[in-house]
Amino acid sequence: MELAKSDFIPKDEAAAQKRKVLWTPTAKSGLVMWLTTVDHKKIGFLYGFFALIFFLIGGVEALLIRAQLAFPNSSVLTAQQYNEMFTMHGTTMIFLAVMPLSSAFFNFIMPLQIGARDVAFPRLNAFSLWTFVAGAVILNIGWFIHAGPPDAGWFGYAPLTSKQFTPDHSTDFWVMGLQLLGVASIAASLNFIVTIINMRAPGMTMMRLPVFVWMTLFTSFLIILSFPAITIALVEVMMDRNFGTGFFEVSLGGMPILWQHLFWVFGHPEVYILILPAMGIISEILPCFSRKPLFGYPIVVFSGASIGFLGFAVWSHHMFTTGMGTVATAAFALATMAIAVPTGVKIFNWIGTLWGGHLKMRTPMMFALGFIWMFMIGGLSGVMHSAAPADAQQQDSYFVIAHFHYVLIGGSIFALLAGIHYWFPLMFGRKIAEFWGKLSFWVVFAGFNITFFPMHFLGLNGMPRRTFTYDPNLGWNSANLIASVGAGILGIGIFIYFAVMVYTYFKGERVGKDYWDARTLEWSLPNPPPEYNFAVIPTVHARDAYWYEKHHQEEIAKEKAEHAKAEESHGGIHMPNASIWPFVTSMGLLLGAWGVSGVTADPSPGIHAKLAICLAGGAIMILGIYLWSLEGNEGYHIHLDENGNIKEDDHGHGAGSAKH
């Protein structure tokens, strides 16, 4: 018996009846489309859209911090405002900017790179997106109400987060906001893992995966393995604050040090969650603009895996000053040094990729090369931190700030900015003008280094971090002023970048398919890619799949024609239906989280109101999940003519039957 594709979709005779109860959104534009879409590209776009907004908000917070510190003992911000700024700057940049921006690329690019038509669970994908948005709302809601935004640091060390020391709701927002973001991240990661394992095109073996897909896979594993630690820790804080438990409550025998272990068991893999996607992007851009394959592909992949693995064995290097004793300190110091090896390997391989190539100095390549330089500095200052006794002087000083901004801006952000430039022609069919791209690169590059390089000196000169003011007699004045001027330049650079990006989105020059002469499958698509991605699922014959296609055009054309016929005989291109229920489920979570974090149980509005709001949120969430599951796995089919235009889709035909 020939196994037809549609046989995988169970035939459900009751489907037509259900459709009358349940609304199947068919909007192709407008708000309803955005709220109900399950298209990985639209979801990726929304991730990017929200991430960039929060990136700008986090940037404004950073500029306010630098404005306050430009001069000693100044009073641009009060102590309270300053503490809110650095707490929200860290939380925003990590959870609401870099992670979702990486997620935007995972969503948009990864399925295209493996030759898939969507992620494995399109509605779960929508749920991840809207839960992320809900978490972002909870985190930031404090700006608009009396409690104020969180101010206990992005790391929220107990017991500062206890009811005794932060009695208002700001910490509750932080706890529940992060909790929702954790749900979103874990759901998204499971989705990506299943997609990468199960939905690769024929011939796309694991060792042919583009490195960006590998890094997506590692990052997703890091997320599902590390987030449970912070989830538990946050539940414990929530219990301590709301129900009088004593996990971290000293008067009840709680152990504040436990928080640090739980937090950093999450927090250190989180660092790699932020940098591995960046490394993936760089590993795509360098081969493309060098016009040769990545140097030492297997070693780059396995070093990524070792970084992910070792990333779980070094958390206590964030705690060298907590009095761990000689044995633990030595063990974590050595493990931290060990992780420098696979990281160094990647840099060597990137340089090896350049070697002997034809380097095309376009904007993405500029950012990628900038990335290597800056990441090298950040990585080497990381090695300095691994020498635990030296770190006893550097810990919580500006030296650390310099170090991790070199890794997170010079690393992650440079790579993400490179990625936006690189994939912009694919995503929107327009290209960003080279002049403006390069100008923004040089201004960002200069501003970044002027801001953060002097901070190494500040730290070694004894300036502690998270301080809203400093005295003028400690030798910190000039370096702080330089850093603040640099921050202004960096801000101008980012502004240029964004202005040009937005302009290009609306008015940029249109370009054709495969603008960069690239190597991976996403570039085989017309731009912007159609909703079904691939008219015919590609068959992969080599590691740089599209490069191979371009150099074996006849063979591929013949193969495609055959496969197109086969697919059509199987019922055309199967597409998932849009759905509102993931959005409804997320909004239930939002309401419940607001009930837990934002409603005062005593005195007003009282425990009953709090309970009612929490239960209403829970009920909406369960209703959403219930209706979502009632929808089943229905979809519709698209049929293409010879030119790849949509001949017919059975979506609007009312019957909604997936079967032919």
Place this chain on the structure above:
Amino acid sequence: MRLPTLLSPRSDTPISFWQTSVARWTRALLALAGIALLTGCDLKWWQMDGHQSTLVTEGPVAHSQAQLFYVTCWVTAVIFVLVGSVLAYATFKFRAKTDADEHAEPPAQSHGNPLVEIGLIAVSVIALVIIAIPTLHAIIFTHDVPAERKADAYTINATGVQWWFRFEYPAEQISGAGSLVTSNELVIPAGRPVRINIRTLDVIHSFWVPKLGGKVDMIPNRANFLWLEAEKPGYFWGQCAEYCGDSHAVMRFRVIALGPKDFNDWLDKQLQPARTVTAQTAGTAAPKAQFASLRKFKQNETGITAKYDVNPLAAWQELQKPDANEDAALIARGRQLFTEKTCSACHAIRGHMPGGSPAYPDLTHIGSRSTIAAGLLENNAEQLQRWLRDPGAVKPGNKMWVDGYVKNNIKLTEADEIALVAYLQSLK
């Protein structure tokens, strides 16, 4: 010139106009940065010899940490120069220089070279071993007082409280009052190892005197300790290094290291109850005229004058002697106000005020300390009055303001402030 070439849009648009424009932009930015630099007081931003320098060190623990830093610094610098040179060379050598370069046949599609890769891994491991050995050595050395010097070590308990430090001398017992206690200024014997037990009363703080040694966190339910030694007598800056709430930035302290005789003299004086000034014991000089009205201070205005940059130890020693022109009547009035305004509910002044609480600074010898408000303000009449007038403005969220002034509705007239200042300054 390289820069405009790198900036040029290459094959996309004509470049000559942009080249000049870009060069102009770069010059403008550099000029801007230059102006910004010049407006700062000194240009030597790279100098790391401030009061909290971790590299200009004054004790064996800090020396060991600084030396280890230099090892890591040199090893990583060499790696950076080597790898950076190869990267720079590759970038310029293999750059597509012309339009023709870009459209040339693609280069050889090579996939890697296992020998080169394994070789580089081996080299990285060797570089890390060079760092690892001194690291392990320093971990053991900086952890605790070396065994052969244990007998000579002097023990002190340091406790962090939001937002100040309490120092306890368990070796110095006072009958009926327990150990000798002081606040925010830790006096230690120079040339002797000092073992400090690190505790906290509330949230996590961190004890850090950069010139003497790295930090150790003060964590609830955790018996941490550190050791340090000042080789010579000196005056050192310390600061809380773990975020601990509102006023973390202004939770500072000082360490004063004294030679053996000076240290013993200091201990003898500290063991005495608070000094009482009567008409007979008052200084011989005429009492000061009334204070000028306190000027208005800007928010966060610096509270330290230059004399602590020139010779802080001498300035500190000067403060150990009573003023020549004390006003006994004013001091008596201040002492009375100290009870009336409920200051004594929190602050102990041994011999004058019974009670007080270990959760608040002991003021028995506050007149002999060089700073007030946890190392924030210089201990002089003007700053003391500024502090008493509006502690909330000086140190956001502090307990004297929140739990004292606000809760108990404490109001001081200018005359009250002056009397209290005179009293506190007399407590040498």
